[in-house]
Amino acid sequence: MMLEIKGLKVKLKEEDKQILKGVDLSIAPGTVHAIMGPNGSGKSTLSYVLSGKDGYEVTDGSAMLEGADLLDMDPEARAAAGLFLAFQYPVEIPGVGNMTFLRTAVNAQRKARGEAELSAGEFLKIVREKAKSLKIDADMLKRPVNVGFSGGEKKRNEILQMAMLEPKMCILDETDSGLDVDAMKLVAEGVNALRSKGRSFLVITHYQRLLDHIKPDVVHIMADGRIIKTGGPELALEVENNGYADILAEVA
Amino acid sequence: MALAKLKTDTTQARLAGLVLPKGAGWATAARADALARVQQMGLPTKRDEYWRYTDPASLTVAAAPEAAVFVNDETPLFDAVDRIKIVFVDGVFDADASDDLTGENVQIERLADAMARDIHWAKDLYGVLETRSQTPVERPLAALNTAMATDGVVIRATGDVARPINLIYLHADPKSDVALHNLVKVEAGATVTLLETGPAAARLSKVLEVDVADGGAFHHVRAQGRDHERRAVTHCFSRIGADSTFKSFTLTFNGVLTRNECVIEIVGNDAVAHVAGACVGDGGDFHHDDTVFVTHDALNGESRQVFKKVLRNGATGVFQGKILVKAGAQKTDGYQISQSLLLDDDSQFLAKPELEIYADDVACSHGSTSGAIDEDALFYLRSRGVPIDEARNLLTLSFLAEALDEIADAALAEDLRDRLEGWLSRHR
Known part of the structure; x- marks a missing residue:
């Protein structure tokens, strides 16, 4: 398995609030899984816990990336192991140029994996090529990370990072939020271009429309900290047509 | 009003046995006048308004506290820059280690030589x-x-001085107590860059007087040493003066104690004055104070004060602007x-921004903040594979960037x- 989550229970560190109440999820290499669910069901928490954000406490269960214990690693080690989270709200970092950021990240991961760092020239060539297909211009590469970027630009910048870092397991946390149809298409094209046999995706979304563009193999419905139903792409259509109420009632 | 007893005692103790250096008539007069002003004002004590956050006792005490000489084998700063090097060892000009004091469009002399001459600008x-x-x-x-200084340089720029002038202050004696005084006269339309590097002494008092005539430009970049x-x-x-530029970083x-005062007076129209600084301090015995006073006395003046401090392990930073x-x-x-940027709960930053405005058509703004490393940004970087120490450095450098950007x-x-x-990677 690429990603294997078993009985994952997570609470907030600061308060006694259980968010994930036993999540089981297996993602095979090369497959695209989608998680849908109402607000507050724990979708974003799952993505943060997997990538190692502070503030959560795992009380039970496990999460393995290609057999390695993710929960035991620092966030940077998870990234080097091949995990990538496209943020719902990409962070602005004034004073750090986007290019510097990308190069630092790429080379840090290469170093962690024992590979040679890319030279400035090599890096520039690759980044220009990938930026072009995402319609990211030279100016966006020069500007500080995400500062003054529109919602669409921020999300395209996430996909650019994903393209540069070439992770094995990509988690997209509500990448469609705040995007108009054209921007969503562009992002989806970027993601689809990265689909390959060895790379898996976990697409978290409220709406079915992103899944029109990024076609999932498996769709999960999450509610109240658990995955309550799993099916094929038709499950997403069911949500689109009938909302979550029917499914929630069905499993209640 | 009579000076307070603490002030009187401090002043008397410091001036006891002080013999003013000899020089030409004008120099002797200038020193005597300065001494009289010291006696009249009295030396600072921590009860003074502008010394409330920085205790001047170790600066005013007669015998300077010792300071170990910091030995390192780093390449000298600005080594790759084609510059005129002027070296002082514990405040004494070192002719052998210095370049020829000659350059195009500039006259450079040792202060002692200038002060010995009866007629000198x-x-x-x-x-x-x-x-x-x-x-x-x-x-x-x-x-x-x-009153006391004997060494330093006097620089007169008469045109575009292509090579920067680098005053290199070496510290060799743990007991050195030094007063350096430098003069820079930038004639109309002239341009000069002054670099100052190094710790200079166990205790250093340094004055730089810069007169920039109309259309002149003075660029100043200084790095105070690591001792x-x-x-x-x-x-x-x-x-x-008018249409002139003054930029200091x-x-x-x-x-353990640095007090940098910068006092700028804009007397000509359309002039630009930028003063900026960055400091990094680690430990409870680090104390750094920037005290800045910019006076606008002409039309269309532009001034900027940009100061950034990175403080950790109980370090203290002060800004009075x-x-x-x-x-x-x-x-x-x-x-x-x-x-x-406070890297822990023990460090502190004390800021006293002041605006005093007597004209009715001006734009003046000021701001002061203290903060920690942005945890969201830190996680963002780490989630991209940047190790935590490297991520912290990157964010710290980005915090300092606005000040460094002031360097032309x-x-x-x-x-x-x-x-x-380098400093950040050594202090984690």
Whole structure:
């Protein structure tokens, strides 16, 4: 398995609030899984816990990336192991140029994996090529990370990072939020271009429309900290047509 | 009003046995005048308004506290820059280690030589800007420097001085107690860059007087050395004319006590004055104080004060910055920002921003913040595979970037940035 989550229970560190109440999820290499669910069901928490954000406490269960214990690693080690989270709200970092950021990240991961760092020239060539297909211009590469970027630009910048870092397991946390149809298409094209046999995706979304563009193999419905139903792409259509109420009632 | 007893005692103790250096008539007069002003003002004590956050006791005490010499084998700063090197060892000019004091469009002399001559342009500058800058805020340590200093350089730029002039201050004696006094006269339309590097002494008092005539430009980049136990009080006094530019940047590493005062008077229309600084301090015995006073006394003046401090393990940073806009100085554009990045709960930043405005058509803004590393940004970087220490450095450098951006010359800025990166990787 690429990603294997078993009985994952997570609470907030600061308060006694259980968010994930036993999540089981297996993602095979090369497959695209989608998680849908109402607000507050724990979708974003799952993505943060997997990538190692502070503030959560795992009380039970496990999460393995290609057999390695993710929960035991620092966030940077998870990234080097091949995990990538496209943020719902990409962070602005004034004073750090986007290019510097990308190069630092790429080379840090290469170093962690024992590979040679890319030279400035090599890096520039690759980044220009990938930026072009995402319609990211030279100016966006020069500007500080995400500062003054529109919602669409921020999300395209996430996909650019994903393209540069070439992770094995990509988690997209509500990448469609705040995007108009054209921007969503562009992002989806970027993601689809990265689909390959060895790379898996976990697409978290409220709406079915992103899944029109990024076609999932498996769709999960999450509610109240658990995955309550799993099916094929038709499950997403069911949500689109009938909302979550029917499914929630069905499993209640 | 009689001086308070503490002040009187401090002053008497410091001046006891002080013999003024000899020089030409004008120099002797300037020194005697300065001494009289010290006696009249009295040396600072921590009860003084402008010394409330910084205790001047170790700067005013007669015997300077010792400071170990910091030995390292790093390449000297600005080594790759084609520059005129002028070396002082514990405050004494070292002719052998220095380059020829010659350059195109510039006259450079040792202060001692200038002060020995009966007729010299330095007469109209030595202690003159220092004296002008004693109101409305007294700066007695600068007057004491004018009274005592024997060494330094006098620089007169008459055109575009292509090579920067680098004053290199080496510290060799753990007991050195030094007063250096430098003069820079930038003639109309002339341009010069002054670099100052190194710790200079166990205890340093340094005054720089800069007179920039109409259309002139003065660029100043300074890096205060890494000796942990050193103390320094420095003053930069500048008067700038119409259409002129004054830009000063100071980077401070370490030191138990650093007080950098910068006093700028804009006397001509359409002039630009930028003063900026960055400091990095680690430990409870680090204390760094920037005290700045910018006076606008002309039309369309632009001034910027940009100060950033990175403080950790109980370090203390102080900023006292003032913009004074005199009546009639319309269309003044004044900006002031002071910020600290506190890397733990024990470090502290004390800021006193002041605006005093007597003109009714000006734009002046100021801000001051203290904050920690942005945890969201830190996680974002780590989630991309950047190790935590490297991510912290990157965010710290980005915090300092606004100050470093004030340096006009990109190569000089890059050199300082590298040193900062080195310091940050050593202090984790």
